[in-house]
Amino acid sequence: MLVILISFAFGFGWILARIGLPPMVGFLVAGFAYNFAGLTPPDGLDLVADLGITLLLFSIGLKLDVRSLLKAEVWASATMQMLATTVFMCGVLFLGQRLFTSELLAMSWSTLLILAFALSFSSTVFAVKVLEDKGDLFALYGKIAIGILIMQDLFAVLFLSASGGKIPSIWALCLLGLPLMRPILFRLLDLAGRGELFVLCGLFIALGVGAELFSLVGLKPDLGALIIGGLLATYPRASELSRALFSFKELMLVGFFLSIGMTGLPTWEMLIAAALLCLILPFKTGIYHAVVSLFGLRARTSLFASLALTNYSEFGLIVAAIAVGQGVLSPEWLMITAMTVSLSFAISAPLSANAEFLYRKMHGWLCRFERDSCHPLEEPIDLSSMRVVIMGLGRIGTGAYDELREVYGNAICGVEHAPDRVDHNREQGRNVILADACDTEFWLKLRTDEQLELVILAMPKHHGNMYAAQQIRNLGIQCQVAAIAQYPEEVEELEAIGVCTAFNLYEQAGSGLARTALEGCRLKETG
Incomplete structure (x- = not known):
């Protein structure tokens, strides 16, 4: 089965790359095709997917400038966008209840609000992958997009802790002393030298010190990987460590994109629901653009950052799974959410790849939203x-x-x-x-x-x-x-x-x- 899955991933990834889409979209299609063929997913695929996400967030942390999160265009934009998008999505779902008689929309106000909140997030995995491929991870718009995504991840941790009834342990307070471990971690990496020991040391720190330590005290493991990576951002060889883990991380992420397509077989009603949710993505992009533009950023920067975030997040799958497990949401919504996330990736990829072309076409109209006062970095x-x-x-x-x-x-x-x-x-x-x-x-x-x-x-x-x-x-x-x-x-x-x-x-x-x-x-x- 593993050989067949790899063949599916390579085949669909190659085909989609040939027509100008990122290979990750091909991996999503490969997961659906593999599932549609009635084949059984290999054991350990979910573990590989989780490992890929953890290493991705660890890599983000290695390149993270914590000071950037304190800037208004990051934390204020993220907060305002979350509120505005949640209200908008809640209104869309409520309107859907009034227009359609489908049992899928038979939910309470509290459930509707949770679903709207989940749809307000954008995918960290997808956005970072696209920015890396374009070489724009350190561009101004890329840093703003990543900052907003990190703020969203922090909101996600708070929500999951509350909704899952899982309160962090009192020992979580001890994590405040993690910065004191920085010299020890630096010394450990120095002792590892280079080569395979250096890679293994990075994996140990990301998975053992970061993810596992946070999991033990009741916090999200991925957040632990991100924070421990951030502590290592000032390490002189941080970029070398990121490059050493790059290929390993990329391979593990293939498992993540494949696993999304294996959550089940959709019905036509589910496909229509997912397609309708994707049709409102331009409104989500508009909210991002309007919020980011408030801080004096030029039209191009605002548009590029918004297009990088024009998708739904895998966080929606986690929320749907929790709601289904608690009996609040019908099981069909887990598959609808998976389809919506996958379709949004397929839509977002060409938009982000052709962002420059879109900007030129919309330049005159977008400039109307620029403020008179320019951001200091846009002089x-x-x-x-x-x-x-x-x-x-x-x-x-x-x-x-x-x-x-x-x-x-x-x-x-x-x-x-x-x-x-x-x-x-x-x-x-x-x-x-x-x-x-x-x-x-x-x-x-x-x-x-x-x-x-x-x-x-x-x-x-x-x-x-x-x-x-x-x-x-x-x-x-x-x-x-x-x-x-x-x-x-x-x-x-x-x-x-x-x-x-x-x-x-x-x-x-x-x-x-x-x-x-x-x-x-x-x-x-x-x-």
Whole structure:
């Protein structure tokens, strides 16, 4: 059965990827197809799914800036959105009771309110996966979306504790002392070195110290993984740990998406109910956009954050399961919720992937909702006095900056969309601004002059460098453009749109190593 399930997952994932949808949508379809074929799910699939979610939240914690949750555009947006969406969904369900005579809608006001509350959540798993694939996890809109999702997770913990009748143990207060364990955890990771011991140490901390410890005191295990990951966010090798767990986490998440489709076989009435709930997703998106726009964010940032959250959450499945177990909700709603979540993923994926296209089409209308006062991180960009601009201040970008600073002095500037990298580079004495070169508005508000001689595109994602190169060409900026690439076909694509120098990292690294080795040999001979 396991071989058949893997075959289903690979087949449907490959097909959906070929037509432009994320493979995760294919995994959802594979779960339904596997269930429809009457096959029995392999033992341990739910355990794999839970492990994937736990590791995902642990990875989020490793990249979490707790200070971002204290910003009004995060905690206030999340609170206002939860209230507004719950009221809206409650009104929709009440209207459905009046318009349709289906037994599915025969529920009390309290049950209707619980269901509306569940539908107000968005999927953390799906949104983070989409943002990771797009390389926008650290973009401003990505950080706002993740912050809202984390706040929603905190609301979920409170609700589950209350509705399930499970009150946290008095020992849960001891978790307030977790920050005192941070030096011990840092030392443990250092002792693990690198390789498989480093990965196992990360798994031990995520599952043993985080998830299991929280479960023992009556709290949600996933919350424990998130918090313990957040404690490790300041660890110097936190990003290395996240990369080490990446493939393992991705594989486990396949089990999560497969398991959603295996909750049962839907009837036509259930399919219609799920489809109708998905038809109101645009209203949920509108609520997100209206709330986020209140804090001075530009139309593009608000739209992108809203589209990333345009889905229903797996939390709805948990709420439905609790309500069914308590006899409050009919068992059919568990399957309806699973179908609704799955369909919302299939709808949200192409919307998020084509967010830039949608923004261009709706730009004029969306700008009406922008406030007169602009968010500090959304200010216009003035690079008119710069001769060199480097977009992307990772290891390659910072290396290029330091090399060129010897020639251009202070007339060089870096552009980076991750606030922590901006702070780090500024501490190192580099002139870096916080901006997103994949943002259309960045190019519309960019001010340059004829002094600009060189632009280096050192962003990690090829599509980001391609987009920036296209904007330079479209705006008629007269300068030399150089970019990094990882594969020969990427070099060809960059050269086709006018990039003067496309640097193949793998090929050039090998030749650079050879030149350095030869220079070392010559020095040894002359010495």
